[in-house]
Amino acid sequence: MFTGLIEHLGTVSHIEVDAAGATLIISNSAAILDDCHIGDSIAVNGCCLTVTEFDKAENGGCFKVWLANETLERSDLGERTVGDQLNLERAMGTHARFGGHFVQGHVDTTAAIVERTPDGDSLRLKFRLPEPTPSRPSLMRYLISKGFVAIDGASLTLTEVSDSDRTFGVMLIQHTQEKITLGKKKLGVKVNIEVDMVSKYLEKSVTAVLEGDGESSLRAMVEKVVEEVLVKKGLVD
Structure with a gap:
């Protein structure tokens, strides 16, 4: 379980894809490895992944995870390249304040960025969900204005929702833009979406x-x- 409050930005240093899935190594991650153990869960761009190896000293601290084909199909991780930054969050601890919302790290789908609008120091972003299919029905019914959504693992408040064109929007304050990757992403880029599990x-x-x-x-x-x-x-x- 996660909160959607991103702790750190790691960097992709290695990707190896085969028929069974993919191996991903994320470097510059020492800040979240001080209490790491093999088998721990770390949310990577909102995907709950299991740490299979880690080294606190190499490449600024790095860890390795395995991506099953289901994860590659549901998320954007199969499209990442070496040098990309990723949002990282360790599993929620019982000793910490709960400042975000309940995030499982189980990505439902991806959405595309369709609008970027500056608003003072803030940034408004609009996203469009893919056309629903019989096997993957629309997620719009889980999205309400002022409700929650996890985008690339970040807990964000919905500022607008339009069922008719399958779009929804959020606003990033300047602090949030500096702490997560979302504000740097361009139009047309896919992001990982997890809707509120309570709904x-x-x-x-x-x-x-x-x-x-x-x-x-x-x-x-x-x-x-x-x-x-x-x-x-x-x-x-």
Whole structure:
């Protein structure tokens, strides 16, 4: 589990892709390796990955992770090149303040940057989700204005949402622009998107009630509440 508060920017120093997946080595990462162990989870551009090797001294501190084909298909990591910077966050500790939102590190899809608009010292960015398919339905229903979304692993507040053209926007203050990679990305570039997991669980629970045996009990509860209101207002006996 992560908070979406990026701790450090690492640098891709090696990528090796084969039929089974890819190996990624991220350097200049000593700042987050002081308490690292083999098997630890680190969110890399929002993808929860397992540390398979690490060296606190080599190349400014580096660690190696393995990317399965599912990760390559869902995220932008397969498009990264040597020298690219990546957002890094260690798994959430029980001793720390919880300043972001619940981020699993399970990327849902990618979105493309379609607008970049300066706003004083801040930067407004707009993104477009891909066309939905039967196997990957639209994620727009999980996005609401002033809600949360994780973009490349960074917890951000949604400033606008348009269901009609599958777009949504965020605003980066100057501090955030300096601490994450998003503000440096150009138009058309893909970013990793993870929607709020709480909304997904809520949707599944409500759908199960409406489609299952719970429908009659839910209807009865609503009818009872309506009846009590009408009686209290003297509209029925």
